[in-house]
Amino acid sequence: MHKSDFQWEIEPANSLLDLKLKDTWEYRDLLMLLVRRDFVSFYKQTILGPLWFFIQPLLTTIMFTFVFGRLAGISTDGLPQPLFYMAGITAWNYFAECLTKTSTVFKDNANIFGKVYFPRLIMPLSIVVSNLVRFAVQLVLFLAVMVFYYVKDASFQPTFALALFPLIVLLMAAQGLGLGMIISAMTTKYRDLAFLVTFGVQLLMYATTVIYPLSAAPQNLKWVLEINPMTAIIETFRYGFLGAGTFSWVSLGYTTLVTGGVLIFGIVIFNKVEKNFVDTV
C-alpha cells in the first residue's frame, strides 16, 4: 500500500515547525462562534449588560487619578490626569486580559479538550478576539472622554502615530497571546506558574508606563522600561491619540521583533504541549 492512499496520519510527535495554521483556518467558524459565546454569556442575566465593560476602566481611572495623580502627584506629560490614565488602562487592560485568559486556557478547557479534537490554537485566538470586542467598547469610552477634554480645553493634538494604531493593537494581541501560550503550556505540568501570573501581570504594569510617562522615569532606570516591550506600545498609543509621550521608531521596531519572537515561540511550545496535555492535566 502506498502511503499517499491515506488522507491523514496520527503519529506520536509532529515536527516542531508544523504550526497547523491551515488546520486552524479550517475551523474559523468555530472561532467566531466562540467569540459570540463569550460575548453573549458575559452579559446574559445582567441588568447593565455590556455597560459592565465601561465600569471597570472608569473606576480604575478615578482611583488612579486620586492615588497617583492627586496624592502622589506623578507627572502625566502635561495631559489631563484622567485622560492620561485612561489611555494607559485601556491599552494595558487589553494586553493583560489576553495574557491572563490565555495562560489558563488548558486548565479552563480541560473538559472540552479531553473529549473533542479541534486545532487547540482556536481557543487562545478566540480569547484574543473576544477581548478585542471588549477593547473596542472601552476604546469608545476613551474616545468619548477624549472628546470631552478636547472640547473643554484643547491642550493636546492627535499625531501621525495614530496611523500606527492597528499595528499597536496587533502587537498587544500578539504579545499577550504569545506570553499567555508559553505560560499555559508550562502550567499544564507546573501549576506554580498559574499563581505567578495574576500578580505578575500587576507587577508588570508598574514596570510599564501605565501610571507614569517614560519621560518621568529616572535616567539610571530607564533602560529597564525600554527593555520591556510593552512600554513602546503604551507610549506609542498615547503619543498617537494624545500627542504626548515618547515615540521612537527604534523602540517600536525592537518591540515588533520581540513580539514576533514571543508569538512564534508561544505557538510552537503550545502545539507541542497540546498533543499530550490531556494525560497530565
Place this chain on the structure above:
Amino acid sequence: MNNIAIKVENLSKAYQLGEIGTGTISRDLERWFAKVRGKEDPFLRIGETNDRNSKGNSDVVWSLKDINFEIEQGDAVGIIGRNGAGKSTLLKILSRVTSPTTGKISGRGRIASLLEVGTGFHPELTGRENIYLNGAILGMRKKEIARKFDEIVDFAGVERYVDTPVKRYSSGMYVRLAFAVAAHLESEILIVDEVLAVGDAEFQKKCLGKMGEVSKGEGRTVLFVSHNMGAVKTLCNKGILLTQGNVSFYGAVADTINCYSQNFINNKAEFKSIKGNRGLEIIDIVINGSNDPSINIFETIKIEIKYKIHNYEYSNFETFIIIHDENDTEIISFFQKDAGKLALIDEKNKNVIASFENILRPGNYKVSAGFFDPYRNFVDWVAPASLFIVEENFHEGGRYDYRLGKVFSKAIWS
C-alpha cells in the same frame, strides 16, 4: 483497489502512574539527559503489561501495547473488553484527543468522534446558539449546520424550546439535543463511546437506530465502544476484543463476544460439589440464557439451573442461589421456600429458573447454587462457578454514580 478506512500499526500508549508535578523537573532533566546521550528514556520501559492487580516495578503503565489492526470501509466495529483494557485510550488516540507514545494510525475520511455528547454546550446560550457552537466544535462549518438545522431540531424534538437557554432544559432534552447535533455530522468515520448510556429507553432506541442507519445505509465506518453487548451485537458486524492493552481477538461480532465471555468464564465447565449425595446433579448454571455475562443495575437477571436426575425419591425439591463477589464473600442469597413453593421435578426440561432484579453494585460476581430435599437435607451444592459482570450503568440508562453500598434497592417513598 483496497478500501481500508483505518490502519493501526504498532500503536502503544504509556501513562505515567503516581503524582505528576512533584519531582517532574528533575525527571524531565534526567529524561532530557538520556536523550542527549542517545539512550532510551529511563522512565519508559517496554515490556510491562497493563495489569492493575499486580504492582509493576516502574511508574509507567502501558495502556495499549503494540496494537495492529485494519478496519475496512463500511464496517461497524465494536470494541469490547473489561474495564482498563485500553478501549477508551484507543478511542482517545483515534479522536486525536491525545497522541500515541509509539506507532501510527493512518486513514481515510473525516472522523467524527463522540466521546461525550454536548461537549462545549454553554448553559446560558439558547438551543439554537448551542447547536451552532457544538456543531462547530465537532468540526462542522456554519453553512453545513444551517443546512441541517431543522433536521437536528426535529430529531431532538425541541422545536418549542429552541430559543430558550439550555440551562432551562430538562436533562433529557439536553441530551437529545446534544446527540442530535452529533448524529447529523457528515463524516466517513464515526467513533462512539458509551454515550448512549444516557436518555430514556425510547431515545436510546432512536439513537441506536440512527447509528445503525449510519453504518449500514450510508456506508460509513463506525467504531463503537460499549459494555452493552446487546447494543454491540445489533450495531456492529465486527468486533475487537482488547485484553490488557492487546488485541486478543478480531473477527465477526458474535465470535468476539463469545471469546470475551469464554475469557471471562474460563472455569465454567467445572461444577464442584461441596455437599449432598447428588441424587440430583447440577450440571450448568446459565445467566440470562446466553454467554453474555454483562448486566446493568436494576435489570432483571435470569439464572437457569440445569440438572440431571440420578436417584431422587421425592417429587419436589427446594433450590437456593448464592451470589458471591470476586473475593468469594457471600453478598446475597435466594431460597425458593421464601417465595412460598418448592420446585417440581421436571423430567422434560430438567431446569429451574430464578428471576430477580439486579440490585448489585458494579463488579464481577460468581454464582453458586444448590438443592434441598423437602426436609432441607442437601441434595447437591456446587461451589461458585458461573460468573457475571454488573456494568456501570443503570437499567434505565443512567450512569452508575459511585454511590455507597454493595447493593441498591428501591424503597417506597412517601
